[in-house]
Amino acid sequence: MTNAMTNLSGKVAVVTGGSSGIGYATVELLLQAGAAVALCGRDTQRLDSAAATLRAAYPQARLLAQPCDVLDAEQVAGFADRVQAELGAASILVNNAGQGRVSTFADTTDEEWTEELQLKFFSIIRPTRAFLPQLQSQAGTGANAAIVCVNSLLALQPEPHMVATSAARAGVANLVRSLATEFAASGVRVNGILIGLVESGQWRRRFDARPADEQDLDWTQWSQRLARKKHIPLGRLGLPEEAARAILFLASPLSSYTTGSHIDISGGLSRHV
Structure with a gap:
């Protein structure tokens, strides 16, 4: 039964920031589950290398790799159009972009605040906006339509030396909850994971x-x-594949009655019940 519930054959999944780390591990698991996968990233050389490795390991897989800055609305829209044209409508979107900024309140400039907040929010907003029509069309056919956002334990346990990232991550947790409520009526689930040190x-x-x-x-x-x-x-x-397993769970029918939640992937670091 578990294998059937994680069989994603015929599904199309999109992973942003998919050329390394958690994103790359997620792409691998989605391919292993039978999904067609589109991944994007800003570093063209790293993206090409990741795609070549994946195609060698999964020669029968339907795989699309395209350079894309998820903060650029035009690039994201173009990526979404290409996914639909070449693979079909996406039913899974994994928003995985951005890393932590080490800074305190005293040494974070206005420009750095703006950059951090824009990255954390719009790396979710722009792909979600671009792919939502595809996700909603798949939800209507009875397919599993899901958005999974990679978030951080900083959303619940802010660190003073990562003040801007902590604040942005808390906002992302709220955004996930809000999107889950809004999209539930159209059959699209929205969840996230909270990673610790991976x-x-x-x-x-x-x-x-x-x-x-x-x-x-x-x-x-x-x-x-x-x-x-x-x-x-x-x-x-933690290992990237340990986070990726939680993402696969939230993207698959195994979590069909779960939306608006986060899974803790922190090795016990969380102090919250």
């Missing part, structure tokens, strides 16, 4: 720039030390 290029870069007294640590030792410092009960950073 392995990513950003953390790898911090590892590469580690101070002299940590140079003797390899990645596993360094990341485990970081997890202890951050008081993560499971004692390690």
Whole structure:
């Protein structure tokens, strides 16, 4: 029964920020579940490399990769048109874009506030606006229509050294709830995940720039030390595929009676019941 409920054959899924990290892991799981997948990203070279790897691993898959800045309404609209023309109407949209900004209130400029809020909100607003007609058309045929937004535990547990990102993430949680209520009547579910510390290029870069007294640590030792410092009960950073599994659940009929919610993927870091 579980396999049948995660069989997405005949479905079209869209993943923004799909060329690396959680987005890439999500694309892989969606392909494994039988979906046709369209992914986009801003870095053309990284996108092409990801697409080549995916096509080699899944030669029978229907895959579309297109450079796209999700903050550019015209580019997003063009991406949506191409998805419908080449793959068919999307029934799954995974909004996954943006990384954290490390800054306090004292050192965050007005321009940085504007940039952060725009990224976190419009990376969801613009793809959702562009793909909503497709999602609604699929919901009407009895297909599973779902939007999944990748959010952060910062939405519930703000950090003073990430003040702008924390504030924006809280707003995204509210946005997910609002969209879920509005779209329910047209059969489109909207949910999100709250990630804690998950392995990513950003953390790898911090590892590469580690101070002299940590140079003797390899990645596993360094990341485990970081997890202890951050008081993560499971004692390690999460893996992109662990977040991707939660996304697949929320995108599939397994969660057909779930909307307006978030799944915690933080290794126990959350202090909320």
